[in-house]
Amino acid sequence: MSLWVYPPQVIDSHSKKVLFKTEDINWSLEYSKWLSDTVVRLGLRKYPGSVRPNGVVVEINLSTNQATIDGDLSVPIEELGHSLESVMALANHFGSN
Secondary structure, three states: OOOOOOOOEEEOOOOOOEEEEOOOOOEEEEEEEEOOOOEEEEEEEEOOOOOOOOOEEEEEEOOOOEEEEOOOEEEEHHHHHHHHHHHHHHHHHHOOO
């Protein structure tokens, strides 16, 4: 079986600066939706999908440099990758979906 995995990135279209990118290539972008000029919602899933098979929802606010994970954990954008890994580790430990 093969899977298509699309590692997420948010790039400033003017400066070409990468604003967010996961370090782990097993994160895949399921969907993205711009909620405003500065806020994007990303549906992310980490493969293999045995932990949190429904993935996580991240909202990145580029004007405040903050991101929220599943609507309740707020972190600076530069800490988002590490925070996603922590969320997955906790889900794995507690068996949460």
